[in-house]
Amino acid sequence: MSLAIAVALLAGVGTWLLVRGGAVRLILGFILLGHAANLVIIAAGGTNRRVAPIVDGSAPLDAAADPLPQAFVLTAIVITFGVTVYLLGLVARIAKKSPGSELEEGFESDDEGVSRR
Amino acid sequence: MLAASVVIMGVGALIAPLLVRYLGRYTGYPLALVFLISGLLILTEAPDVMSGATVTQSWQWVETFDVQFTLRLNGLSLLFAMLVLGVGVLVLSYAPQYLDPSYEVGRLYTVLMLFAGAMLGLVLAGDLILLVVFWEITTLSSFLLVAGSGTSGVWPAVRALVITGIGGLALVGAVVVLALRTQTTNIEEAIAVAPGALSATDIAIIGPLIVIAAFTKSAQLPFHFWLPGAMVAVTPVSAYLHAATLVKAGIYLLLLFSPLFTEVAAWHITLMGIGLATAVFGAFQALRQWDLKSLLAYSTVSQLGTMVALVGVGTSASLAAAALLVAAHALFKATLFMLVGIVDREAGSRNLADLSGLWRAMPITAALTGLAAMSMAGFPPLVGFVAKEEAFYAFLDVPQASWTADQQWLGFAAAAIAVIGAALTLAYSARIFFGAFFGPLTQRNLYEPSWLFLAPAIVPAIAGLALGVAPWLLNGIIDRTSQDVGFPLVQSDLSLWHGLSIALGLSIIAITLGLIIHFRRESLLRWVGQETPRSIAPEVFDRIWYSTLSLGARVGRSAHSASVGVQLGGVGILLLVLTVGGFFVIPGAADGLQPVLPDIAQPVDVVILVLLVPTVILLARARTAIAALVLAGFVGLIISLWLLLLGAPDVALTLLLVEILTVVVAAPVLSRLPAHRGLGSSTRAGISAVVVGVISGLAVWVFTGRREASSLSEFFLAEAEQLTGGTxxxxxxxxxxxxxxxxxxxxxxxxxxxxxxxxxxxxxxxxxxxxxxxxxxxxxxxxxxxxxxxxxxxxxxxxxxxxxxxxxxxxxxxxxxxxxxxxxxxxxxxxxxxxxxxxxxxxxxxxxxxxxxxxxxxxxxxxxxxxxxxxxxxxxxxxxxxxxxxxxxxxxxxxxxxxxxxxxxxxxxxxxxxxxxxxxxxxxxxx
Structure with a gap:
């Protein structure tokens, strides 16, 4: 239940950011959706067993968490990082090449006094 | 020697671009030599083949499926290989004289060699898979050859590619079924065991597929229209591909597989029906053309129809007649294409409306055209006449075929249609000759072309005459062809004069009728009407083509939107439909859920949620990029803490590090961008957010935490250390x-x-x-x-x-x-x-x-x-x-x-x- 709430929250807010548009929100929304997806995969393994799957004999096997979703999520996180970095690259390039383009729309302009430089 | 002959063609394709650098368009001459050598290599095996042996060379190819790279030479493949290489020599020594110095010859020669090599491989292939591979290479390389003639060539080339490509797919289907049922990909073995291995259903699948493959390649109704379109290619390409080789591949295929269908009446009726219809239709269309190349293209369609019908008769004599017609046609049609090219070059046009009286300026060209046209028209003493007589005999013999119940009328009907086809053929042949070369000479400064230009056309024209006078020279090869296809050996007795036979009578009728049609052409066409009977096939093709494209565009349009909502909405809806639909479709899914396991949620989770919820909400409301980024980092930290508590230290560590690095990497980028404000409608975003959030949360609640550890999980936990040494x-x-x-x-x-x-x-x-x-x-x-x-x-x-x-x-x-x-x-x-x-x-x-x-x-x-x-x-x-x-x-x-x-x-x-x-x-x- 706790993971369901967290996933609902992360997926909902991630979607909100994506749909409202703008480059920064796009990236942040993507990151949040990534968290949500990772938690879904972890949830699929079951969260009733919560001992780290290190089989050095210190803990009984039937208490160990499912290692397979963990392996999936681990690589997914690194891939999310790779894709985020790539998205940032695209944003930076577009922002540099064509200021005021579609991707930059939706940011408050300086005269509204909240810009940080 | 077989492999060597194919390899040397491949080498030719490789060295062609190099040769072009030094020799330009004259590269054709050394390449003609390559064809000659390849042909001689095959001829060294010919004596064995003529005495009844089959020469085979084989290498292991795809071991897993027991597919061999097998080349084999029997009568059938010897006949076609000689056509491929013999006409190749002629066309390659014709091309240098024909081609414009400005033409991009490098690509032409390379692709032409590639095509010829594939065509040779196709007729030598002893393995079904190999056959398909070479078949596809001929399709692709002929596309390149037609499309290479500039922008005007692209659309005809696409049509040809799509149609012959469909045929290629059909061939793949036929080959797969055949190979699966017979448990071998070796052509000889497959055909040998087929009678016991193929059920009637298998035959009903394989037959139509083979027919589609052959009819598309050999331009039979209703697929014929790509061939006249392909005439935009340069004349050497037309002479080689569209007269002698490519279009004969379909005939080869029908011959190769006809033993499978000896007792199948539908096969014979289809081949004879469509073949004869195509023969008459093509000949009639040829009569209406003004452009000489179009005329020859429709003529080829018509002749191919006759060959298909002859294969369809399914007797030893009819297959021998088909083989004879294949050879005769290659001789006179390649000659005519080359001569039309010469006229085009010398007189500047190949349109009958512009040409007149050329024999006065170019008597040798005129004589050669007359010789080839007479052969095509079926005049004695040319080889075309012998082939036509044999065809008449074969059609009259239909009642003797094993698939008919001695129906006499079938033979007469087939022969009668063939006579009409022959009469129309004579009429358009006469029109070429009289139209272009007779009448007043209207152009000045016309000269006979050089001997070098004429020589490649002289050889086959004379050969057509020689083989007409001495047709018995061909007895051996056409008998071996029909026998190696799998039919009992019948000693052919080719001759100009068979006495006062019924075939002679039919010939006389055809010639008389043809001459009448020639002289009354205008009134015949007026009587039929200029527009009918036009084939609607091209329009149908175009309509299917464009509606497929627009369907694709419609499907793809949703992906062209810049809106993320549109991009993801479709995927989301599809997922939802699949999930909800799965409840009703998957048996037992809707019967009720397993109870949630105890301990799925634990008290510590509350602490995490208390941290997570406000952070995420703050993030959604953040007004500056940097603030949002820092909050996103916090979200990551909280989740990695949670992962640690959930028993995933590796994942937690990874996430922690990724969060730190993301902030480090993103901060400089984002800090340069102004603070942000909502762009899209917040109502829409809010609705989407709530829908997605609720659905994802529900999905997690419904689908997870309701079963014990998976068997995979137990396997990994129990075996990991022993199998890998890692804990x-x-x-x-x-x-x-x-x-x-x-x-x-x-x-x-x-x-x-x-x-x-x-x-x-x-x-x-x-x-x-x-x-x-x-x-x-x-x-x-x-x-x-x-x-x-x-x-x-x-x-x-x-x-x-x-x-x-x-x-x-x-x-x-x-x-x-x-x-x-x-x-x-x-x-x-x-x-x-x-x-x-x-x-x-x-x-x-x-x-x-x-x-x-x-x-x-x-x-x-x-x-x-x-x-x-x-x-x-x-x-x-x-x-x-x-x-x-x-x-x-x-x-x-x-x-x-x-x-x-x-x-x-x-x-x-x-x-x-x-x-x-x-x-x-x-x-x-x-x-």
């Missing part, structure tokens, strides 16, 4: 059990990094500007001297112990990447190879360890243990993990360089003399 099960899954997955994943990272590199330097940092001021940097640098070595040490330890305890290549790579980030921020130059080198090295090492597994362990990426002195027993998965490590480091370094402008070039002034720290992977750092 950290997550790491063993990454590098031992599912190494191929991980290899794919680091390839994605590699690609993302390459994408960044390819985008050029995109750092937002301005030159001379650092993230921190000089003073701040100085302070940080002091700390960094301690921090960086510590981080690298940590990376080394994490890497080393990864197999047994939390750590491993991903985590160690991220830690080392963090060290790079610290160095970058404090302005310390790090002397490392370029990111692309690190990335390539990483991927290379990972792949190399995979190959090592292949060589030493038996399968790709299979880890195995090595005993190393001092260090103890190690597994090769450590090498794989090293590759992972390097790719991650490379990615981080790329991001730091490209996005933040950190550590871009050597800042020599900053370099100090400290001893370089070495971590496990000899990554050198100079703080």
């Amino acid at each position: 950290n099960v997550v790491n063993t899954i990454l590098v031992d059990f599912r190494g191929l997955d991980t290899l794919g994943e680091i390839t994605v990272l590699f690609a993302a990094a390459l994408g960044l590199l390819a985008a050029g330097v995109i750092a937002v940092k301005r030159p001379g500007e650092d993230v921190l001021g000089k003073g701040e940097q100085a302070v940080l640098r002091v700390g960094s001297r301690v921090i960086i070595p510590l981080l690298l040490l940590a990376a080394a330890v994490l890497f080393w112990r990864g197999h047994d305890e939390p750590g491993g290549g991903f985590i160690a790579g991220l830690v080392a990447g963090s060290a790079l980030a610290v160095a970058g921020i404090s302005g310390i130059h790090v002397r490392l190879p370029q990111p692309v080198v690190i990335l390539a090295l990483g991927l290379g090492i990972a792949l190399g360890s995979g190959l090592l597994g292949q060589v030493l362990g038996g399968t790709f990426l299979e880890p195995f243990k090595v005993d190393v002195p001092v260090l103890g027993s190690l597994t090769t998965s450590l090498i794989f993990d090293l590759g992972v490590f390097l790719v991650v480091v490379g990615l981080v370094r790329t991001a730091l360089q490209r996005l933040d402008g950190l550590d871009q070039d050597s800042q020599d002034s900053d370099r100090q003399d400290d001893e370089p720290d070495r971590d496990l992977d000899s990554v050198r750092v100079l703080p």
Whole structure:
């Protein structure tokens, strides 16, 4: 239940950011959706067993968490990082090449006094 | 010798571009020599074949499916191989004279050689798979040859490609069914065992597929229209592909497979019906053409129809007649194409409306055209006449075929239609000759072309006459052809004069009727009407083509939107439909859910949620990019804390490091962008958010936490240590059990990094500007001297112990990447190879360890243990993990360089003399 709430929250807010548009929100929304997806995969393994799957004999096997979703999520996180970095690259390039383009729309302009430089 | 003859054609294709550099369009002559040599190589085997043997050469090809690379030469393939190579010699020695010096000959010659090699392979192929491969190469190379004639060639070439491509698919289907049922891909064996192995259903599948493949290639109704369209190709291509070789491939296929269908009446009726209809239709269309090449194209359609009908008769004599017609047609049609090309070059037109009285200026051209046209028209004493008589006999003999019940009328009907076809053929043949060469000469300054230009047309024209006078020379080869197809040997007795036979009578009727049609052509056409009977096939084709395209455009339109909502909405709805639909479709799914297991949610989760909910809400409401980014970092930290509590220390560590690095990498980019404000409608965003949130939450609640550990989980936990020697099960899954997955994943990272590199330097940092001021940097640098070595040490330890305890290549790579980030921020130059080198090295090492597994362990990426002195027993998965490590480091370094402008070039002034720290992977750092 706790993971369901967290996933609902992360997926909902991630979607909100994506749909409202703008480059920064796009990236942040993507990151949040990534968290949500990772938690879904972890949830699929079951969260009733919560001992780290290190089989050095210190803990009984039937208490160990499912290692397979963990392996999936681990690589997914690194891939999310790779894709985020790539998205940032695209944003930076577009922002540099064509200021005021579609991707930059939706940011408050300086005269509204909240810009940080 | 068979393989040598195919290989030498391939060599020809390879050297053609080189030769063109020196010889230009005259490259045709040496290439004609290549054809000649290839043909002579095959002829060395001919005596054996003529005495009844089959020459075979075979190599193992695809071992798994027991597919052999088999070439074989029997009567059938000898006949077609001689056509492919013989006409090839003529056309290649014609092309240099015909081609314009400005024409791009390099591509033409190369593709022509490729085509000819494939065509030769096609008729020599002794294996079904090989047959398909060569068949497809002829389709593709003929597309290139037609499309190569400029923009006007593209649409006809596309039509030809699509239609013959459909035929290719049909052939693949037929071959697959045949090979599966007969348990062999060897053509001879497959045909031999087919009668017992194929059921009536199999025949009903294979038959139509073979027919479609052959009819598309050989331009039978209703697929005929691509052939006249393909006349936009240059004349040597038309003479070679569209008269002698490519279009005969369909006939070859029908001959090859006709033993499968000897008793199948539908096969024979289809072939005879469509073939004769095409023969008459094509001949009639030819009569209406003004452009000589179009006329010849429709004539070819018509002649191919006659050949198809002859194969359809299905007697030894009819197959021999088909073989004879194949040879005769190649002789006179290639001649005519070449002569039309000559007229086109000399008189500047190939339109009958422009041409008149050319015999006065070009008597030799006129005589040769007359000779070839007479052969086509079926006049004695030319080989075309002999072929036509044999065809009449064969049609009259239909009642003797094994598939008919002695129906006399069938023979008479077929012969009668053939006579009409022959009469129309005579009429259009006469029109070529009289239309272009008789009447008043209207053009000035016309001359006979050079002998060099004429010679390639003289040879087949004379051969047509010689073989007409002495047709018995052909007895052997056409008998062997029909026998090697699988029909009982009948001694052919080709002759100009068979006495006062019924065939002679039919010939006389055809000739008389043809002459009447020729002289009354105008009134005949007026009577039929100019527009009817036009084929609607091209229009149907175009309509299907365009509606397919617009369907694709309609389907694809949703993906063209810039709106994320539109992009993802469709996917989301589809997922929802699948999930909800699954409840009703999957048996038992709707019967009720298992109860949620106890302990799925635990008290500590509440603490996490109390932290998470406000942070995420604040993030959604954040008004500046930096604030949002910091909050996103917090979200990541909270989740990694949770992962730790959930028993996933490796994942938690990875996420923690990724969050830190994301903030470091993103901060400089995002801080340059102005603060943000809502762009899209907040109502729509709100609705989407609630819908997605509720559905995802519900899905997690419904689908997870309701079953005990999966069997996979139990397997990994129970067996990991014994199988891999590692106790950290997550790491063993990454590098031992599912190494191929991980290899794919680091390839994605590699690609993302390459994408960044390819985008050029995109750092937002301005030159001379650092993230921190000089003073701040100085302070940080002091700390960094301690921090960086510590981080690298940590990376080394994490890497080393990864197999047994939390750590491993991903985590160690991220830690080392963090060290790079610290160095970058404090302005310390790090002397490392370029990111692309690190990335390539990483991927290379990972792949190399995979190959090592292949060589030493038996399968790709299979880890195995090595005993190393001092260090103890190690597994090769450590090498794989090293590759992972390097790719991650490379990615981080790329991001730091490209996005933040950190550590871009050597800042020599900053370099100090400290001893370089070495971590496990000899990554050198100079703080």
